[in-house]
Amino acid sequence: MSGSVDGHAEVTSVDVVIVGAGFAGLSAADRLVSMGVSVLVVEGRDRVGGRSFSGEVAGVKVDLGATWVAERHTAVRDLMARLGCSTTGQFDEGLNVLWMAGQRRTWTGTLPMVEPVDLEDLGRVQTALDKLLKTVNVDAAWKSPHANELDAMSFGEWLDQQQAATSTRALMAIVTKVQWGCSPADVSLLHALRYIQAVGGLDHMLAVEGGQQQDRVTETTQEIAKRLAAQLGDRVVLETRVHRISQDDNGVTVYTDSAVINAKYAMVTAAPEHRAYIEFEPALPEKTQGLTRTFPMGALSKAFVAYDKPFWRADGLSGEALTDTGPVFITFDVSPEDGPGILMVFCAPRVYDGFGPEIRQSLVLKQLVDLYGPQAAIPIDYVDHCWGTEPFAPGGPHPAAPPYASVSYGDALTEPHGRIHWAGTETAGEWVGTMNGAILTGLRTAEQITQRLGAERGTPA
Template sequence: MQKEIKSNSDVMSVDVVIVGAGFAGLSAAERLDSMGVSVLVLEGRDRVGGRSYSGEVAGVKVDFGATWVSPRHTAILDLAKRLGCSTTGQFHEGLNLLWMAGRRHTWTGTIPAVDSMDLEDLGRVQVALDELLAPIDIDAAWKSPNAEKLDSISFGEWLDQQQAAASTRAVMTMVSKVQWGCNPGEVSLLHVLRYIQAVGGLDHMLAVEGGSNQDRITETTQEIANRLAAKLGDRVVLDSRVRQISQDDDGVTVHTDSAVISAKYVISTATPEHRSYIEFLPALPEKTEGLTRTWPMGKLSKAFVAYDKPFWRAEGLSGEALMDTGTAFITFDVSPDDGPGVLMVFCAPRVYDGFDLETRRSRVVQQLVDLYGAQASTPIDYVDHCWGTEPFAPGGPHPAAGPYAVTSYGSALTEPHGRVHWAGTETAGEWAGTMNGAVLTGLRTAEEVAQRLGVEGASE
């Protein structure tokens, strides 16, 4: 997988350079390679997968990053199957837990509520949200009816306008933290609507059975990327951060710390914010520069806590829980069929990332004790990953675009910069923000570039 490129005096030449070895970049590379187009994938990290990254706790492989697939995610599922990866259903049998206002409650279904009044208010707000979703153009949200008005306020301000009850506000805050890596007051209402509509609605976004959280990749999601990269072989180069991309009428020149590559086109899969990590000559258009400034990546952290067995199941609990205060705010049971019990825990980085490992562990375990009782106090293993502290391309699952950012700069998501085309899940319409969306954008940009290259059979 690692091609040796030793010095700036070594000038390689390929048809297309692809920046980033996540699902978008690897999918684009495979498609172009199948058309006879020569490609080189440059990855700044020492691994492939992007925001899909595997770890291990108590001998069990776990997903530090992207985790779930829906039955409707056919692009990533087809890719996984082709590469010999399988799926495991997300365990969700039994009662879910809710920790709200200092008290523990049980609930069932997709969205929690403490009592009938809470459920009524949550339903009212969801109906109002659904009414706003219907006309959203997921391919060009900035062209949607009332786009400027929807983009002028934050999701939090909209909840204020709806006079959402404290319980409803708490639930929507949890949704915002896990989806956009920020609080509702930090993200544009239009941005929220685009993402919810793109993944099939709020119920599909949050549901296990039949929804976005139905299945996990048994081998972990990064293993799909590992196997795809292995197929591409030395067309994938790790530890190769792109510093500069210059272009003229004849082609593109890509500079890394150790090499210069000549190409006809570039596909960049960097997130909107991380496009600014690269120097472009000529410079990016003003709108694209604005996109890099106003679409910052959210922040999210994950912990995995292992026990001798999934003891909560014997108590009729699903292992799924939501919490409105503290370090942890969501848990899921990701235990293997035979082996230890493992809880996946989403953590709020502002009260988590800055502490040492032992403090982080102690905080998470204490909240699990509150939820699951004294047995949770004696885990056999613990591991975590703080995405916001990564040295290269840090950030959470999705951009946290604030008010005015979508209507002002959203159109730059996919507008090519000369010979540079953009891919990555943020540039997707349908399934934006998912692994499925990432694969689809890789295939889309591969077809776009193949057409510009005049490759026979490329989509018009």
């Protein structure tokens, strides 16, 4: 039901209003609609998908944001099957390249076991890390044994404590840059442990075959969100920024620039830092306000470089590389089966985002030449995306929570504020930080709200 007030803002009434049209918000809306609940999803961007965003290079669609689906990501795979999306195996045949301490080496496996990597030290540190991982409660890491001690130091300080070798530190720096968009010094040990344990351990997090990088979505990950949004139809409204949510004993009112939405409940799927973009009446509890201040988003940039063909394969290379220097720190071969060769390149924002597109491209090509030879200097196309410079809800891929943040404010990730519930991949336990985790939180929160609606109406949930 809708109308207008004084000829200005449109007024709409629904059971549940959802803020954010990423995987959590769309999955929640889909579940609520299936249970007969009226829903409206409002999204500040001009697109759906959140941190899943498609681009194009050399006529091929590519994932500028979220990319991979693991075999164990059953929630996203079930949704893909429903919507007619398919997977393409991540190419990993051949030798990987390591550029470290000015030396180029090739290797196979999950982690490089070649010089100049100190294998004994890497194994020792990984064993110590695995021991800590077993103590972490992924649903509430701040309630884990020794949580205070683990959250009082950064991942970098823990590596100091372990007296990790230079090569081990360099590899762990690559892990933190790609996972949390930050350096080891910027993220708490407990926060890092929670994310690593929640996705099945370090090996599963880094592996291609049988791991997190096993498959890509053939149609791109954003296409999943687009197809789900299409099924929801006019229940999804884009370019509608929420600036205030008020609530009383009877319901919530959501204010945007163009509409006022009355609902029984609201679900906010924004990342913790971005909850602060909305004014709440009554105000958020201090613990939730603390969460918005201490769970800042990391930053990560990606580039895609296209060539006539995947020339590196002729040299027996997989297209996967790790490097400890410059803006580029990891690459993957995402070439289509029939078409150009495409390298996906992860770039460190601090030494990348501040330059213009031509310089960014030259920086990337210079490092690709070091990794793959002179042919890498002659691309047929190039595109990049800097998540930290986005005008709306910037940052990615995950929050880089510093020491003390998790034990102080972790409970606020999921604790409802009256009639306002929270969802989004950061609120997940298992699979936190993944599309799979986002979907699971949307479904979980939809069930919670449905139970509350049923109790109010005196009907079975």
